[in-house]
Every structure is written in C-alpha cells, then in structure tokens.
Amino acid sequence: MVAVKRDDPADAQETTTVRRKRARIPAIFFAVTLLIVLVFLFTMGNRNFISAYNLNTIASYAAILLVVGLGQMNTILIGGIDLSVGGLMSFISVVFVVSLKTIGVWAFPLCIVVALMAGFLNGNILTRIKIPSFIATLGTGGIMTSLALLVSPLPVDAPASTYGLLEIVNGTTLGISHLLLLTLVAFALFYVILKFTTVGRNIYYIGSNIKMSWMSGIDIVGTRNIAFVLSGLGAGIAAIMLSCNQYGGDPTLGKVYILQSIAAVLVGGTALTGGTGGAVNTVIGALILSVMENGMNVVGVDAYFQQSILGLVIIISVALTFDRSKTATIK
Amino acid sequence: MTAKEPVLELRRITKSYPGVVALNAVDFAVYENEIVGLVGENGAGKSTLMKILIGLIQPDEGSYTLRGEPIGFRDPASATRFGVGMVFQDGSLVPNLSIMENLFLCHEMGFRRFGFLSKRAMREAAYSVLAAVKVSSDLDIPIADTTPAVRQMVEIARLLWLSKLYKQKNPILILDEPTTVLTESERETLFSILGEIKSQASIVLISHRLQEIVENSDRIVILKDGKNVTELAAEHVSISSIENMMVGHSFEADRYREDEQVEPGKETVLRVQKLRKRGAFEAIDFSVRRREIVSLVGLVGSGKEAVCRCIAGLDKPDGGSINLGGKKLPAGSPSEAVHSGLGHIPIDRRSEGLALGMTVAENVNLLVLDRLKVAGFISPAREKKNAMRCIEECRIKSPSSSTMCANLSGGNQQKTVIAKWLSSQIQLLVLDHPTRGVDVGAKEEIYKLIRKLAHDGIGMIIMCDTLEEDIGLCSRMLILRDGRLVREINCPPYNKPGPSDIIGSIV
Numbered sequence: 105m106v107a108v109k110r111d112d113p114a115d116a117q118e119t120t121t122v123r124r125k126r127a128r129i130p131a132i133f134f135a136v137t138l139l140i141v142l143v144f145l146f147t148m149g150n151r152n153f154i155s156a157y158n159l160n161t162i163a164s165y166a167a168i169l170l171v172v173g174l175g176q177m178n179t180i181l182i183g184g185i186d187l188s189v190g191g192l193m194s195f196i197s198v199v200f201v202v203s204l205k206t207i208g209v210w211a212f213p214l215c216i217v218v219a220l221m222a223g224f225l226n227g228n229i230l231t232r233i234k235i236p237s238f239i240a241t242l243g244t245g246g247i248m249t250s251l252a253l254l255v256s257p258l259p260v261d262a263p264a265s266t267y268g269l270l271e272i273v274n275g276t277t278l279g280i281s282h283l284l285l286l287t288l289v290a291f292a293l294f295y296v297i298l299k300f301t302t303v304g305r306n307i308y309y310i311g312s313n314i315k316m317s318w319m320s321g322i323d324i325v326g327t328r329n330i331a332f333v334l335s336g337l338g339a340g341i342a343a344i345m346l347s348c349n350q351y352g353g354d355p356t357l358g359k360v361y362i363l364q365s366i367a368a369v370l371v372g373g374t375a376l377t378g379g380t381g382g383a384v385n386t387v388i389g390a391l392i393l394s395v396m397e398n399g400m401n402v403v404g405v406d407a408y409f410q411q412s413i414l415g416l417v418i419i420i421s422v423a424l425t426f427d428r429s430k431t432a433t434i435k
Numbered sequence: 436m437t438a439k440e441p442v443l444e445l446r447r448i449t450k451s452y453p454g455v456v457a458l459n460a461v462d463f464a465v466y467e468n469e470i471v472g473l474v475g476e477n478g479a480g481k482s483t484l485m486k487i488l489i490g491l492i493q494p495d496e497g498s499y500t501l502r503g504e505p506i507g508f509r510d511p512a513s514a515t516r517f518g519v520g521m522v523f524q525d526g527s528l529v530p531n532l533s534i535m536e537n538l539f540l541c542h543e544m545g546f547r548r549f550g551f552l553s554k555r556a557m558r559e560a561a562y563s564v565l566a567a568v569k570v571s572s573d574l575d576i577p578i579a580d581t582t583p584a585v586r587q588m589v590e591i592a593r594l595l596w597l598s599k600l601y602k603q604k605n606p607i608l609i610l611d612e613p614t615t616v617l618t619e620s621e622r623e624t625l626f627s628i629l630g631e632i633k634s635q636a637s638i639v640l641i642s643h644r645l646q647e648i649v650e651n652s653d654r655i656v657i658l659k660d661g662k663n664v665t666e667l668a669a670e671h672v673s674i675s676s677i678e679n680m681m682v683g684h685s686f687e688a689d690r691y692r693e694d695e696q697v698e699p700g701k702e703t704v705l706r707v708q709k710l711r712k713r714g715a716f717e718a719i720d721f722s723v724r725r726r727e728i729v730s731l732v733g734l735v736g737s738g739k740e741a742v743c744r745c746i747a748g749l750d751k752p753d754g755g756s757i758n759l760g761g762k763k764l765p766a767g768s769p770s771e772a773v774h775s776g777l778g779h780i781p782i783d784r785r786s787e788g789l790a791l792g793m794t795v796a797e798n799v800n801l802l803v804l805d806r807l808k809v810a811g812f813i814s815p816a817r818e819k820k821n822a823m824r825c826i827e828e829c830r831i832k833s834p835s836s837s838t839m840c841a842n843l844s845g846g847n848q849q850k851t852v853i854a855k856w857l858s859s860q861i862q863l864l865v866l867d868h869p870t871r872g873v874d875v876g877a878k879e880e881i882y883k884l885i886r887k888l889a890h891d892g893i894g895m896i897i898m899c900d901t902l903e904e905d906i907g908l909c910s911r912m913l914i915l916r917d918g919r920l921v922r923e924i925n926c927p928p929y930n931k932p933g934p935s936d937i938i939g940s941i942v
Contacts, residue, residue, distance in 0.1 A: 301811075301813065302813070305804060309797075313787075313792075319749065319779060321802075380792055
C-alpha cells in the first residue's frame with residue numbers, strides 16, 4: 105500500500121512549528137492578571153487592604169460567593185442559568201435557623217436535602233415540562249423567596265443555646281477557620297465532579313453540542329437534572345455557612361447572590377453559551393468580585409459610585425476572558 | 436487567458452492563524468465576464484481566500500485592487516458596495532422573513548414613498564429582479580419554507596440587485612459549494628443561469644465536484660497548502676490532472692480499495708423486519724451481516740434517510756422491529772441504540788457529530804470514558820493515551836490531542852467522528868454521506884477507514900454522495916424508490932455492476 109504522503113505525522117508536526125503568530129492566551133490568564141492588578145491598586149490606595157484582618161474579611165465574603173458560584177457554574181456550563189439561587193438561599197437560611205432550635209444538628213442534613221430537592225425540581229421543570237431554565241428558575245426563585253418570608257417575615261436570631269452547633273462552621277481547627285475548610289471541600293467536590301467524572305464530562309458535552317450529545321446516547325435529562333441539583337447544593341451550603349456566620353437567619357439573605365453568583369462565574373471566564381470554563385475560573389471570578397466589593401470600601405470610593413465601577417469591571421473582565429474562539433460561529 | 440485588465444486583483448495575500456499559515460503569498464485575479472473555478476483540498480485555503488475577498492477577515496499582508504484602484508474591504512457591507520458578494524454554503528438569508536423582504540434586506544430606503552415603504556414598489560422590483568434568475572415563486576412565503584435552490588437564487592438575485600444599486604458595472608459573485616444542496620435538475624438550471632449572468636458579471640465558483648468546475652468555468656485556479664499551484668484554461672484539462680495537482684500525488688487506480696473488500700461473515704448483525712413509517716417508507720425487511728457494507732441507494736424522498744434515522748433511533752417508526760445482535764432495539768431511542776452497539780455518523784458533522792469547542796481527545800473519548808477510569812475517576816493519562824491511539828489509527832491531522840475540533844479541517848473533523856465510534860465496541864455503523872464536503876485526499880483515507888472497520892467485523896449501512904462511490908464501497912446494494920425496496924444487487928469485488936445497470940431502478 106502506498107502511504108498517503110501528506111498525512112505523514114511529521115507533516116502535521118511541521119505545521120505547528122510554523123510561525124506561531126498570535127498564540128491563544130487562555131482566558132484564565134486575563135482573569136488572574138486582573139485580580140493581581142486590583143489587589144495592587146487597592147493596596148496602593150490603602151495599606152490596610154492587605155492587612156490580615158482585611159484579607160480575612162475578603163476571604164469570608166469570597167467563600168460564600170464562591171460556593172454559590174460553583175453550583176451556579178454547572179447550570180451555566182450546560183447552557184442554562186439558575187436564577188433561583190437567591191430565593192433558595194433565603195429559604196434555607198430561615199429554615200436552618202428555625203429547625204436548629206427544634207432538631208439541633210439534624211438541621212444541617214435537612215437543609216442540604218431541601219436544597220438538593222429544590223435543584224431537582226428546577227431541573228425537572230426544564231427537562232420534563234421543557235421550560236427554559238431562565239424562566240423556570242425565575243419562577244421557582246420567586247416561590248422560594250415568598251416561602252422564606254412565610255416561614256419568618258423578619259430576620260431570626262439563632263438562640264444562644266445553639267451557638268455550640270454553629271461552631272461547625274464558625275470554629276477553627278489548627279488555626280484554620282472551618283469556613284475556609286468547608287469552602288475548600290466544596291471546591292474540591294465540584295472540581296473533581298467536573299474534571300474526572302462522566303457526569304461532569306457530560307455537562308461539557310451537552311453545553312458544547314446538545315444534539316450531538318443526544319445522538320451519542322448521553323443521558324440529557326439526567327445530566328441536566330444533576331447540573332441543577334449541584335446548583336441547589338452550592339446555594340444550600342452557602343446559605344448554611346452564611347447563616348452560621350451571622351448567628352441568624354434572614355429571609356432576604358439570598359437576594360444579592362443571584363446576580364453576584366452569575367457574575368462570578370462569567371468574570372472567571374466561563375462562557376454564558378455553555379461548554380467552556382470550570383471550577384478554577386469560578387474561584388478567580390469570586391475573588392475578583394470580593395476584592396472589588398471590599399477594596400472600594402477600604403480606599404473610600406463614594407458608595408453611590410461603587411455599583412457603576414463594579415459594573416464596569418464585570419464588563420471589562422468578561423470582554424477579556426470570554427474565549428470567542430470557542431463559540432462556534434466565530435472561528 | 437485574457438490580456439485584459441482584471442476587475443479585481445489580489446496580490447501576495449498572506450494570512451496566518453496560530454499554528455498554520457492559511458494563505459502564503461497567494462495571487463488571485465478575476466476578469467470581466469468569466470467564471471473562475473477555484474479548487475483545492477479542504478485546508479488548501481479556498482475558504483480563507485474567499486473570506487478575505489468579501490472582507491469577512493483581513494489579510495496579514497497583501498494588496499487588492501479594483502480596476503487598478505487600490506482598495507480595502509473593512510467588512511462584507513463595504514465589499515457589497517464594490518459589487519463583490521458571496522452566496523454561502525449554508526445560506527445567509529433570514530429564515531422567517533419572506534422572499535421579498537430578504538431580497539431587499541437593509542436596503543429598503545429606495546422604496547420609500549412619503550416616508551413609508553411602498554410594498555407595491557418593492558413587489559414590482561422583486562419580480563423583475565427574480566425574473567433574471569428564473570424564480571417565479573410567491574414573494575410572501577418565508578424563506579424557511581422554500582427549497583435550497585430557491586434560496587440560492589434569491590441570494591444571487593440580491594447580489595445582482597445590490598451591485599446595480601451601487602452602480603457597479605461588473606459585479607463579482609462568489610459561490611461556495613453551490614450544488615451540494617441541489618438536485619440534478621436544479622444543478623443544470625443553476626449553471627444555465629450562471630451562463631447567462633456571465634454576460635454582466637464575473638463568477639467565482641468553488642466546488643468539490645471537479646466535473647462541474649471543468650464543465651462550467653473558463654479558467655481554473657488551483658490552490659494547495661495555502662499557495663498557488665497553477666492556473667489553467669478550462670478547455671483542455673482532464674479531471675484527473677486537476678486532482679493530481681490538488682493532491683500532489685497520483686490517485687491509485689483502485690480508489691475504493693476493492694482489493695481490501697472482505698467477504699461478509701455468516702452472523703447477522705442487524706435484522707430489520709416490517710419497519711414502516713407513514714409518509715416516509717413502507718414496510719421494509721432487510722438484514723446486515725458482520726463485515727458487510729450495505730449501501731442504501733435512492734433519490735431524495737426515496738425514504739433511505741428516514742430508514743437510517745429510524746434504525747439509529749432518531750425517529751420513531753410506526754411499526755416493525757429492529758434487532759441488533761439478536762436484541763430488539765426500542766423504537767426512537769438513540770441512547771439505547773448506542774448502548775447496544777450501534778454507531779451513527781451524521782451527515783452534518785459540525786452540528787450533529789462533534790463538540791466543536793472541545794478537544795480532539797474529549798471528542799474521541801466520549802463513548803469510552805468508563806474504560807479510561809482509574810478507581811472510578813477519568814484518568815487524564817489514559818485519556819490522552821487513547822486519544823493518541825485514535826489520532827494515529829485514523830490519521831487525524833491534528834497538532835495535538837488537546838487541539839480544539841473547531842480548528843481542524845473538514846476531513847479531519849470527519850475522521851474524528853469516525854474515531855469516536857471506532858474506539859467503542861460497535862457492531863453496526865450507519866454512515867450518512869461520510870465524504871460530504873471532504874476533499875479528495877481525506878476521502879481516500881475515509882474509504883480506507885471504512886475498509887478497516889469492515890475488516891474488524893463491523894457491519895455497515897452507508898449512503899454516499901455519488902452512485903459511483905456507493906458501488907465502489909458496498910458489498911450489497913439496496914435500491915429504494917418511493918419508500919419501497921425495489922431491488923437488491925450484490926457487489927462483490929472486481930465484479931461490480933456499472934452505474935448504468937442501476938440507474939434505471941432508481942428513477
């Protein structure tokens with residue numbers, strides 16, 4: 105058999121060594137650079153920005169945002185979105201504190217189960233009733249917000265008798281706060297699921313090309329359901345962490361996290377169109393947003409200005425990190 | 436070749452992408468009133484050159500002149516103003532707008548009467564514009580409800596009209612693979628219309644079907660690996676000499692590798708009994724054995740596509756049964772079909788065959804993730820190893836296993852799709868036009884892969900682009916007409932029927 109010459113492996117090698125003019129810079133690089141620049145600028149503005157105390161403040165804010173964001177990321181990766189995280193967090197927060205009084209430590213697993221069920225419900229509205237996730241979760245988010253208010257119209261304080269249980273989140277082990285440890289565990293969980301399991305890979309396949317995934321026998325319904333269950337899980341853990349941190353439940357606690365969590369995912373470089381991005385991106389995204397929030401207060405930016413600066417940074421960072429080469433229409 | 440001044444001339448155009456030089460100092464000129472055929476393998480740079488021609492992308496180096504004046508196209512809109520426009524492979528019309536609205540889209544200002552758009556003026560103009568391309572269809576039906584042939588004509592008419600609007604004497608129309616979506620008779624109409632348009636315009640024709648290039652162009656420009664190979668008058672060239680220049684090596688006489696065609700095995704892999712779908716095909720019975728390549732032949736509408744879609748689980752048949760390896764397949768479930776060992780190579784690899792934004796490794800490993808696991812988790816090392824094996828086995832021309840599929844050429848994308856199925860344990864593979872839109876070199880490799888699959892014991896159902904390809908590849912041919920199986924022909928190696936023996940049963 106005469107070998108076809110042009111497909112010689114050496115030939116393929118050759119093409120790669122030709123002038124690498126505009127080598128692609130990974131999205132994550134821009135996000136990390138932006139983060140470093142922000143830290144540098146805020147430190148210039150006020151030395152106290154990198155004080156241990158302030159870094160701790162940033163870390164605890166980032167921790168909560170990161171955990172919601174890690175969940176949210178799964179729904180964005182499959183090409184959907186979860187707008188119900190805010191309502192769910194509020195609901196979990198009050199249910200957690202109220203049930204803490206009666207069932208004690210069992211409040212933790214109860215709330216996780218409720219969060220998983222809420223995610224499963226969102227997933228099924230998308231996959232069985234076939235309503236786009238944007239609408240489905242807008243609806244369920246609203247329902248859960250009002251359920252939270254029905255459970256407790258006003259913020260409730262955790263009774264002092266339960267402070268011992270709150271140590272599960274608020275305590276420290278070997279000088280490291282449990283909040284940080286829990287966040288690391290959550291990160292590891294989502295990272296491993298996405299990177300090393302079939303479900304995680306299927307999330308990428310579906311986000312990248314749903315028709316191909318269907319034709320290749322991937323369980324579309326199951327995978328999409330799981331993506332929303334994971335989002336519920338993230339929101340649930342975050343709500344518990346935040347409620348412990350604040351020693352009380354709040355029926356409006358989740359509100360800010362709807363858009364913040366989406367922003368954290370996108371700023372990190374995960375595409376809204378699905379299929380590209382990942383857990384590490386979300387970490388950087390959450391850090392950028394937290395540094396911004398905190399830094400502007402530390403250097404004394406006018407409160408009325410803060411929202412517009414934050415908005416600008418979100419636009420700039422998505423412009424830098426959004427990998428246009430991965431969207432099918434732009435080659 | 437004419438001694439005339441070219442209308443449009445591109446000189447020493449260079450364009451590189453990371454890792455590849457798509458065009459390397461390419462010259463290209465278009466003269467008045469001619470049809471230029473532009474040929475080259477996939478990845479030779481045809482598409483890139485055309486995109487530069489209409490201002491969709493900008494070259495790194497090089498110059499263009501229009502009638503001697505140096506110009507530059509910032510975007511397709513400015514190219515339109517100079518009378519240069521393109522009819523795209525997959526159409527660029529707005530599906531939910533009517534023929535008339537599409538025709539004048541974004542250029543309706545000339546039809547203003549007292550500040551409002553005059554439907555009547557538009558209608559009159561539309562009729563006269565469409566008459567030039569022999570379309571006499573209702574102007575108000577949405578583009579989505581028209582045939583590909585009509586859409587193409589609307590696009591051509593629109594480009595001609597626009598060039599008149601911008602007072603360009605000799606517009607340049609670029610047609611990218613215009614005939615892939617057309618039937619035989621529509622093709623003839625297209626070329627007769629192009630012949631007429633030639634008197635007032637120049638046409639750049641891109642096609643993989645060299646036959647139609649040779650028959651219809653005045654001049655042929657051949658590109659290879661982003662460089663000019665040669666340019667010749669179309670009168671005295673043979674297709675095989677063009678093929679040689681495109682590929683750079685001679686074709687083997689046995690293009691379909693008949694010497695590698697294997698004797699089908701005894702065991703039946705697929706048995707289809709009384710399968711029927713209303714409006715598509717009537718009760719059909721057939722079976723496929725191990726190592727057998729069964730070709731389904733018939734015109735569009737003969738029901739062959741629907742039969743394949745039902746077998747692959749993509750459509751639900753109205754009745755009948757499909758048995759794969761002795762197991763009955765549930766109707767209308769691609770997932771069950773895949774898990775029972777049925778593979779399907781779709782006609783549209785970009786939207787149905789690949790995750791374009793993911794890497795070659797992630798695409799080829801899709802079906803075998805479970806095999807690549809260590810302690811329940813996907814092992815990156817094993818994943819890479821399997822991908823490298825696939826790349827080597829299927830000769831996928833890719834810089835690495837972590838290259839994104841969107842960056843591969845059409846032929847290599849198709850090889851990636853085949854590799855995906857090859858690495859899983861399939862018994863039957865349905866190939867829906869596996870060489871559609873693929874260049875000659877890659878075609879040859881796909882034929883080789885098909886032979887290898889058969890050798891490995893896989894049964895296949897295939898539908899090809901040309902009858903010749905069907906005959907060359909298959910070991911048995913089933914001819915369908917109007918949803919019914921009309922004839923079955925054995926095609927043993929070196930004893931194959933000719934196209935003329937078969938064509939009578941098809942039409």
